[in-house]
Amino acid sequence: MARETDTDVDLDALFAEAREDAPSDALMARVLADADAVQAEAVAVAAAPAPARRRGWVAGLVESFGGWGTIGGVTAAGVMGLSLGLYAPTTVADILGAETLGLETAYDITPDMTGLWGEGDDV
């Protein structure tokens, strides 16, 4: 490389020389070996079969009840029952649009059987 002979240090020429530095073939080989090892490891991990999933106790419990469908039905029925219990009977009657039995209403549903027991005026 041509060198300047003036009094100034030519930094740019020095930097240009520094840019020509190159890694050795041995370093290049080591880096490529590292790359191959990392790549091989990644491929091995990707190819390995996934470990069998352990079934949790919740899943076992749900299955013993017949699955999530059954659990869902039971839950819905429970919620319906709870709501019927919480709302006042009149509200339920409004919703149903039908008469319901009230505690204040007295119905005489027992048949009068005294006629069967009496003979004439004797009891």
Place this chain on the structure above:
Amino acid sequence: MTTQDGSDLETLEDGALMVLFANGDPGAARVLTKRLLPRAFRHAARVLGDQAEGEDVAQEAMLRLWKAGADWQADGAAKPATWLHKVVANLAIDRLRKSGRSVELGDDDFADDAPTADAQLQDAGRMSALDAALRTLPERQRQAVVLRHIEGLSNPEIAEALEIGVEAVESLTARGKRALKAALEGQKEALGYGT
């Protein structure tokens, strides 16, 4: 060199090569190594002032790059080259500090008055003289000068690699270059000038 599907690897950007590497393409690592290892090596060797240590740091940085491959986003903001320079910068600083060769940081980073390099410029050879002069600069000035003037990174790229602001980079490179020139001024003979 082509990919597994036959396209030319040399035409691909570094980020795309990283994704191919993670997908097991055998040629991607070779192209990336050819492109990036020289940069990592020069950066490390110039900052550390030692070729063997530069090789160690460059190899370690490249290993970290390979390991990062699985999570690399092809369209992500990080460029492999800048990412690699950041790793090299940190590894080099760690080594300098552990070995006690670090020139302390802080306000001195932005000072003009670099210590004289006379005592360190005894070795013959222009690159040795350059290394000795670089060693007189505070760490971040040294890194900034190497990345800007030898590796040709832009100021924003240097800012990202050194994790500092762009304005700080401008200050570091300007003052670093001035200090470097001053350090080399008395060694023209070793540099082959003025004979």
